[in-house]
Amino acid sequence: xxxxxxxxxxxxxxxxxxxxxxxxxxxxxxxxxxxxxxxxxxxxxxxxxxxxxxxxxxxxxxxxxxxxxxxxxxxxxxxxxxxxxxxxxxxxxxxxxxxxxxxxxxxxxxxxxxxxxxxxxxxxxxxxxxxxxxxxxxxxxxxxxxxxxxxxxxxxxxxxxxxxxxxxxxxxxxxxxxxxxxxxxxxxxxxxxxxxxxxxxxxxxxxxxxxxxxxxxxxx
Numbered sequence: 001x002x003x004x005x006x007x008x009x010x011x012x013x014x015x016x017x018x019x020x021x022x023x024x025x026x027x028x029x030x031x032x033x034x035x036x037x038x039x040x041x042x043x044x045x046x047x048x049x050x051x052x053x054x055x056x057x058x059x060x061x062x063x064x065x066x067x068x069x070x071x072x073x074x075x076x077x078x079x080x081x082x083x084x085x086x087x088x089x090x091x092x093x094x095x096x097x098x099x100x101x102x103x104x105x106x107x108x109x110x111x112x113x114x115x116x117x118x119x120x121x122x123x124x125x126x127x128x129x130x131x132x133x134x135x136x137x138x139x140x141x142x143x144x145x146x147x148x149x150x151x152x153x154x155x156x157x158x159x160x161x162x163x164x165x166x167x168x169x170x171x172x173x174x175x176x177x178x179x180x181x182x183x184x185x186x187x188x189x190x191x192x193x194x195x196x197x198x199x200x201x202x203x204x205x206x207x208x209x210x211x212x213x214x215x216x217x218x219x220x
Contacts, residue, residue, distance in 0.1 A: 066144070066153060066193040067155070067193075070153075070154060070155035070156075070196050071157045071198075072193070072196035072197060072199055073140060073144045073189070073196075074140055076189050077190055078141065078186065078187065079141065079144070079190070080142050082110035082145070085142045086112045086114045086163070086165070087106055088115045088116070088164060088165070088166045089102050089106065089116045089169065090116070090122055091119060092119040092132065092168040092170050093171045093173075098169050098173070099116040100116055102116075102169050102173070103116040105175070105176050106146075106167075106176070120211070121210060122208055123209045123210055123211060124168050124208050127169070127170035128170055129153070129172055130150055130152060130153050131150040131153035131173055132153065132156060132166075132168040132170065133150070133154070133155045134155075135155070135156075135158065135160070135163075135164070135165045136160035136161060136162065136163070136164075136204070136207070137199075138161065138163040140157075140199065142163050142164075148183070148184050149182060150177060151177055158206065159205070159207045
């Protein structure tokens with residue numbers, strides 16, 4: 001029997017192969033650790049930002065109560081029961097039936113709907129936002145109660161003497177905020193929206209007036 005075929009030689013070959021495999025495994029592991037360490041150092045130093053770190057995993061921004069530059073709610077003002085708020089719903093777009101659909105949605109929540117018309121019939125123009133909510137000094141709490149039903153509406157103070165609220169529904173409006181997402185609490189003051197203007201620093205605009213009577217089409 002030749003020397004390389006003896007049991008002792010076979011054992012040596014197995015040990016050598018085992019050492020070779022172990023060397024390969026350890027080499028791969030060490031190489032992987034080196035790459036990981038280099039990458040970690042680059043991220044830590046700001047030299048590299050992996051794709052998964054650039055994703056936005058934050059929660060969606062909560063729905064705003066009002067757009068910037070809206071009048072702030074008075075300090076300590078609390079929501080008004082829906083049944084005590086009279087809303088005029090106006091279609092500020094060319095989408096037929098928008099005022100009616102919005103009025104129905106508000107009515108289903110308990111609001112009192114006064115008029116539902118095209119915006120032009122009440123002296124307003126078209127509106128490109130979600131909703132324009134216009135009101136007088138007597139209706140600020142009512143307006144903010146209505147505003148909570150819309151996604152970041154624009155609030156405007158005008159010269160009317162009563163507490164009615166006009167809502168001009170705009171081109172980016174799709175639906176009311178889900179009732180479950182309306183966070184008003186009867187005994188909790190309205191939160192102050194970011195970027196709003198103190199009420200005593202706002203100059204009221206003239207209340208819109210209906211144009212002279214014409215053969216205007218009814219809001220469909």
